[in-house]
Amino acid sequence: MRAIFRFGKIGRLRFVSHLDLQRYMQRAFSRTELPIAFSQGFNPHPVMSFASALAMGWISEYEILDVKLDKPVTKEFALKEMRSALPEELYVYDVKFVDDRHASMMALVKMSDYEIKIFENADKIMDAAREFLLSDTVMAIRKTKSSEREINIRPLCVYMSSQENLLKTRLMLTEADTLKPDLLLKTLSEMAGIETPRAEIKRVKLIGLAKSGRETPLMEL
Amino acid sequence: MNLSDRIDDLMTKVLKPSRYLGSEFGSVMKNAEDISVRYAFLFPDVYEVAMSHLGMKILYHTLNKRDDVWCERVCSAWPDMEKLMEESGVPLFSLESRTPVKEFDILGITLQYEMSFTNILKALTLSGIELYQKDRKDGPFVICGGPCAYNPEPLCDFVDVFTLGDGEESIHQTVDVYKRWKESGAPREEYLKMCAREVDGAYVPSLYDVIYNEDGTIKSVTPKEGSGAKELVFKALVNDLTAADYPEKLIVPYGEVVHDRIMLEIFRGCTRGCRFCQAGMVYRPVRERSMERLLEIADKLVKATGFDEISLMSLSSGDYSCLPELAHEMITRYMKKRVKISLPSQRIDTFLKDTLKETQKVRKTALTLAPEAGTQRLRDVINKGVTEEDLIRAVTDAFEEGWSAVKLYFMIGLPTETDEDVLGIADLAEKVRKAYFSVPKNKRAPGLRITVSASVFVPKAHTPFQWSGQLDKETVIRRQKMLKMELNKVKGVDFKYHEPDVSYIEAVFARGDRRLSKALCEAVKLGCHFDGWTEFFDNEKWMQAFKNAGIDPDFYAARNIDVNERLAWGHIDSGVSQAFLKREWEKAQKAETTEDCRKGCVGCGVKRYGGACQ
Structure with a gap:
């Protein structure tokens, strides 16, 4: 299954580039107990994507992070884990779960x-x-x-x-x-x-x- | 607009805003009103370098554990930002609260390399702090520590207090003394005197008089009457590293930094006694952190940061007494979490085949070895207790285990070096190549890559080579070219070397005295900054600066110093005695080696202070 997180990007963190944010989120996952699914191959990394890149300098209350999980978790748990792993300026508003076959958020x-x-x-x-x-x-x-x-x-x-x-x-x-x-x-x-x-x-x-x-x-x- | 908005305004115009953002995961925010001492910790280089420095992480953590102190980070503004700040009147600020540096109580600066000195002056100017210590009426006290504090003299005019040695405890002393001084309402100078008397390893340069001989050498450096300053300042020493503070969380930067990983200091100090190595001398004695404690810290840090790599740090990680056990335990523990373990600065003679096997399970980067010199004679001179046989055995082992990339580090210009010694480097590279081809084709990894790097030797204070002049530029360049030609004959070798100009300036300051402050000021006036960065280093400006200051840089860099001369740093005691250094210098010239002191005390002098060296 996949977890779809909606988060905000405000304050000073609006100057964090999209590429940096990607790396940052990977690390944030490692700080959680979420069962993140990793890609196969030589250099495994979390299977994740963003719905849309936000330009540097803009703020947002609607960023979407789409990440694959190895097993289901509750909504409360997912929110609690992600909120504790991210600074306030990357606030997680909401999460929903979709099937693996669900179209990617980026395509939607x-x-x-x-x-x-x-x-x-x-x-x-x-x-x-x-x-x-x-x-x-x-x-x-x-x-x-x-x-x-x-x-x-x-x-x-x-x-x-x-x-x-x-x-x-x-x-x-x-x-x-x-x-x-x-x-x-x-x-x-x-x-x-x-x-x-x-x-x-x-x-x-x-x-x-x-x-x-x-x-x-x-x-x- | 408030300062933070003004900074944000600049963010749209700079190359990498993430350098100035702060608010990373793990950075410490406090309420300024509840704080009695606000401490700004400056690393005088760009954010990516600063955030890779272990010492800052340790001190940031230990200070912020206190409720009465808030330590915030400050980094040098990269030239694009620096220019914008100057134009718009934005002063240098802390990353956490974006407070102007000038408003802090103490400005701590770490001195990691001489080529960052201009950045220190630049940072003071950008903060609006009086450059010269004697002119300061207000603003933070400027306290400097780190390896370059072992020859603090070139910075004396700009610094209130130097703290020598381990900072984990002495940094608290500087803060406690500050609180008492503040309550007492005593004049500014009194804080300096209190530090000189009460803080371990504190050296207050303004409390000393320097007298020079007619030939420009130093006659004496003596404490001012009644100042309470010590004639010989001994470094601060933390004897029990297991009990010492170590960060349990780390700041996780947004942008990529140089060392983007967990750094685990497994021990401090080194017993090898390489004669060129300042760190190997001044960090004595060896103090190990227990394996139990290391695993405890590692567990906490992996959880707290999400980093996917742990690097075991020390001057010579192969010497850690339970390295195989530690490496094995860490690899098994973290394999599942996809956390890699890396061992930097390998020593070839301790490189156990078993350890090789363990590390390769996780990651196979280039094997890095540092023979430092090309012939056995010269390796004996520098007391690098490594033979050609050791080296070839180590690389053969590595090739058999599937490595195919080797990096070899050397120095050019070591004392007593001849052309033959330099040509020996190419000979060694050829032997490494042969070692690779001696491994059957089906057993070795394809694509041999040998990188030979040769830096230029810089004599450093508190080493046996402190009396040696640096090799002249013409000879260095000639030998570099000669080696390049010779290495061209060895297939698959990449040769890296540097312009000797930077190393020359480094040598000037490494053995410099108080008169150099003028040259530093001139250099900054001429626009020198970020001198450790090739793209900013400007040799012509430096030569002009020396000229303007009326200083002959050869006096500092090139001169062989007589062993009986009063050294500019003679009043600083790193623990290793001058008598030992003299003995080592004499033995070096006869190519006589000294044993690793784990195998028996060699009388370096650290024992005088008891503690961990028993």
Whole structure:
């Protein structure tokens, strides 16, 4: 069976890179009594994966860690063990168990909800956000490791709303179509004709699609 | 914005933010208001190096066991961060609470290698602490310990107190004295005097007068009248390591660090008496931790950290009296938990075949051996009690057990060395190669790899070679080239060697005196920092610094010192007597060896102090 943990990443630990977090979680498992399953082969390691990598500097209350267990444990035990093995800034909110054949959490992710707290010029960004929503096409340059490509990012934003200096948005997050919140913010700043303001980006949910096609938080799938 | 937010702001701009985050699992947080002494422990190098240092882990743990003290870590800011901090006015801060270093009561600094000295000055400046000890009116007391404290003289102008020897107990004394001094309301200087009188191994340089001869040599170093400072300062000594404090949890870093594992110190000290080795002299006598205690610590640490490797640490792990039993027990205990056991700094003559078998069950890294010199004559000079036969037997055993990678460590520039000795290194490499091919093909692992590393010898204080000058740069380079040519003839050998410039500066400070403080200041002004890192070491700046300070570096590095000359560190007592060192220096020149003192006392002088050496 597999344990699916939902945890947060806040405070100073937002600057821990994804790669470092992976190694860190492996060690955290070793500090627990959880019956973690190890890979076969020359250099055995825990069979684990994250639903989605979080960029360095962003905080989150919805990170998903998917790990294989050799035998079942209770929810209470799994939570207690993981909480004692992790610092408060990597708080474990919840756990659920799925069958080994269950699709990987990584494959289920389709979208992500973010809250962007804007510290300067929030009003100008909010105006640009309204203009963004009214447009059919907003071109932006998406950089990946290998390429730089101008794409229309408008369809990649599922929705967006504002509340004072908080921008709430749901963005596509699949291998083919992804819009990252920092690119959105940069684009909005350019539309507003201002420098990208200081902001705090928080991931609040990872979203998949239920059988009915409904957008559903990953832990509820 | 408060300091923590200002630091976070820089985090988006630096290469590796994880260096400055703190809040790792196992780091200690306390409520500052409940604390009477706040102790900042600085390791003057980058986080990844600092977090690999066992001494800091031990002292962090022992201080934080107390309710009245909070010890926090401080590391040097990597040049990218350093620049940002200077630009934005962010002072050097502790990792745990992000408190400016200047606000601490005591700043403890560990002196692990001479090439970190500029980083110490840089750290003081970045903290806003007065560089010169005499100018300090407030801020923390600067207390330095560690191996380089055995010749503390080049740092005297910047340091309030040096603590020599084992820190587990003396660090508590510096804190207790601090509390009493604080209550008394006495002036700053009084704390220094109290330390000199009451703390084991404390050396307070400002309480001494140094007089020089006309030729620049030292005439005398004497305690100031009425200061209570001792004429000869003996190191602090922890006699019972089994009873001594040892961490039961460790900080688990986020990023990768140099030694990402549990370090288990199995004993301190070494009885071998290699004449070039400062650690082998100053950490005497040998004190073992009991196997029972080691297993107890290992159990706790495996649980508390989740590390998947334990390394058994000491100067010569093969000499631990129950090494096979310990290795065997640990391997069986932790196999299931997938925890590997590694034995660093192997000594070839104690390398039991059985132990080889045990370690390979878990992991098969390169076999590391340190013959140090290429010929038997020179190995006798340095008293490396190892023969060619020992070496070949050890590597043959290893090849038979499935090893195929061997690392061989040597030094170039040892006293009395000739070209022939250096060429002997290539000869030895060839013999190792032959040993590999002497093992039947179906029995040996494929892909022989021999790495030959040759460092440049640096004479160190409190060793029999303290009187020897360092070999001149031209000869070192010529011999390096010669060896390279010769090793080219041996197939499958990788030769690694270093520019001699760094070793030269190291030699200057290793045998330096108080006048060098000026050169250090000049070097820092010119931008020298992280000198132990090839990418930052700048020899031209160093030469300029010596020139600006009016110092001839050859006087310190290259000069053969007369055995009757007053040494700059003559008032420091490491336990090993100068008389013994002189005898050893004379024997070295005749290529006469001295036996391992486990086989009989060789009169090194440590016995004068009783305790563990009986």
